[in-house]
Amino acid sequence: MRYIKFRQNGEIHTALVTSQEEVYIIQEENYTDFYYKLQESNRTANQYLKDGNIQKTDLSFDDLELTLPTIPDEVWAAGVTYQKSREARNFETKKEDEKDLTFYDLVYDAKRPEIFFKSTARRIIGPNSDVYIRSDSNWQIPEPELTLIVGKKEDIIGYTLGNDMSCRDIEGENPLYLPQAKVWKNSGSIGPAILMPEGIEDPYSIDITCKIYRNNELKFEGTAYVNQLKRKLDELVHYLVYDNDILEGTALMTGTCIVPPNDFTLQDGDTIEISSEKIGILRNSVKAQEQMILIHY
Missing domain, CATH: 3.90.850.10 (Fumarylacetoacetase-like, C-terminal domain)
Known part of the structure; x- marks a missing residue:
C-alpha cells in the first residue's frame, strides 16, 4: 500500500493506492499520525479501508498530479x-x-x-x-x-x-x-x-x-x-x-x-x-x- 497526496481542482487530497493502482481517497492529512493510528488499533491500511467502508475511486493513478506525500521538517x-x-x-x-x-x-x-x-x-x-x-x-x-x-x-x-x-x-x-x-x-x-x-x-x-x-x-x-x-x-x-x-x-x-x-x-x-x-x-x-x-x- 502507498500513501500519496495529489492536487485536483486547486485542492490537495490524500489517498491510498493499492498494488493494483486502485485509488482510495482518505481523510488522513498527516502520514506519521496515520501510521501510528493504524499501529495503535493493530490494523493494516487494507483493514482501515474495509472498516471505514471506503470505496475506490475512478481516478487513474498515472493521471494524478502528485505532490509531496509528506513535508518533513x-x-x-x-x-x-x-x-x-x-x-x-x-x-x-x-x-x-x-x-x-x-x-x-x-x-x-x-x-x-x-x-x-x-x-x-x-x-x-x-x-x-x-x-x-x-x-x-x-x-x-x-x-x-x-x-x-x-x-x-x-x-x-x-x-x-x-x-x-x-x-x-x-x-x-x-x-x-x-x-x-x-x-x-x-x-x-x-x-x-x-x-x-x-x-x-x-x-x-x-x-x-x-x-x-x-x-x-x-x-x-x-x-x-x-x-x-x-x-x-x-x-x-x-x-x-x-x-x-x-x-x-x-x-x-x-x-x-x-x-x-x-x-x-x-x-x-x-x-x-x-x-x-x-x-x-x-x-x-x-x-x-x-x-x-x-x-x-
Missing part, C-alpha cells in the same frame, strides 16, 4: 554507503598518482557512517517541480536514493524516493565545502509516494532506476538495488537519532549506487526520472538559477 542524508559512491567520491578528490586511502575509503569501512544535514521543509520539493542547479558549479548530478521516513525513536515508518542533488566539483575541491555542495534552493526532492512497511516484505529488494533526458533524448540510465547497500537501514537510522533531536516524520536519504559518467553534468531543461517498481516515478525538471556575482575577499 528536516531531511538528512547518508553518504558513501555504496561502493559506486565511494569510487565516485575518490575520483573527485584523488590525484592520478595518489595511492593512499582517502577519508572516503575510511568512512566506507568505518563503524560510524557519514550522516549530514540535507534540507528543510521549505527547501525540499516533490514530484513535477523544478530542481535547481547551482550557478557556481560546473559538475552537477542527481543522486537517486531510497529515502526513509523516520517515526518515533528509531522506527522506519515508510519508504520513498529521493534526489540528493550534488555538486561534484565543489565537494571534490575540499570536503569542508560539503554543505555548499549539497544544500541550496530546491536542491533535493522526495516522492512520489510513501510505500508503507506493510507493503514490502524485504526493503532491500527495492529497485531504483534513474533516467536523465535532454531535449527528449535519453542521456543516461542506471539501475541499482538496495541490497547493494554497504550498511543496514536500521544502522543508518540509529546513527541519525543518536543523541539527536529528531522530529517524527524526518526523512533520511540512504546514499546512492547510481552515478552518471564522470564527463556528465546536468543542464538547464534536463528532466530527471527516479523510479522504483513499488514506489513510482519521481520526476523533476532541471532549472538554472540566475547567476550570482561572487565577491572574492
Whole structure:
C-alpha cells in the first residue's frame, strides 16, 4: 500500500493506492499520525479501508498530479554507503598518482557512517517541480536514493524516493565545502509516494532506476538495488537519532549506487526520472538559477 497526496481542482487530497493502482481517497492529512493510528488499533491500511467502508475511486493513478506525500521538517542524508559512491567520491578528490586511502575509503569501512544535514521543509520539493542547479558549479548530478521516513525513536515508518542533488566539483575541491555542495534552493526532492512497511516484505529488494533526458533524448540510465547497500537501514537510522533531536516524520536519504559518467553534468531543461517498481516515478525538471556575482575577499 502507498500513501500519496495529489492536487485536483486547486485542492490537495490524500489517498491510498493499492498494488493494483486502485485509488482510495482518505481523510488522513498527516502520514506519521496515520501510521501510528493504524499501529495503535493493530490494523493494516487494507483493514482501515474495509472498516471505514471506503470505496475506490475512478481516478487513474498515472493521471494524478502528485505532490509531496509528506513535508518533513528536516531531511538528512547518508553518504558513501555504496561502493559506486565511494569510487565516485575518490575520483573527485584523488590525484592520478595518489595511492593512499582517502577519508572516503575510511568512512566506507568505518563503524560510524557519514550522516549530514540535507534540507528543510521549505527547501525540499516533490514530484513535477523544478530542481535547481547551482550557478557556481560546473559538475552537477542527481543522486537517486531510497529515502526513509523516520517515526518515533528509531522506527522506519515508510519508504520513498529521493534526489540528493550534488555538486561534484565543489565537494571534490575540499570536503569542508560539503554543505555548499549539497544544500541550496530546491536542491533535493522526495516522492512520489510513501510505500508503507506493510507493503514490502524485504526493503532491500527495492529497485531504483534513474533516467536523465535532454531535449527528449535519453542521456543516461542506471539501475541499482538496495541490497547493494554497504550498511543496514536500521544502522543508518540509529546513527541519525543518536543523541539527536529528531522530529517524527524526518526523512533520511540512504546514499546512492547510481552515478552518471564522470564527463556528465546536468543542464538547464534536463528532466530527471527516479523510479522504483513499488514506489513510482519521481520526476523533476532541471532549472538554472540566475547567476550570482561572487565577491572574492
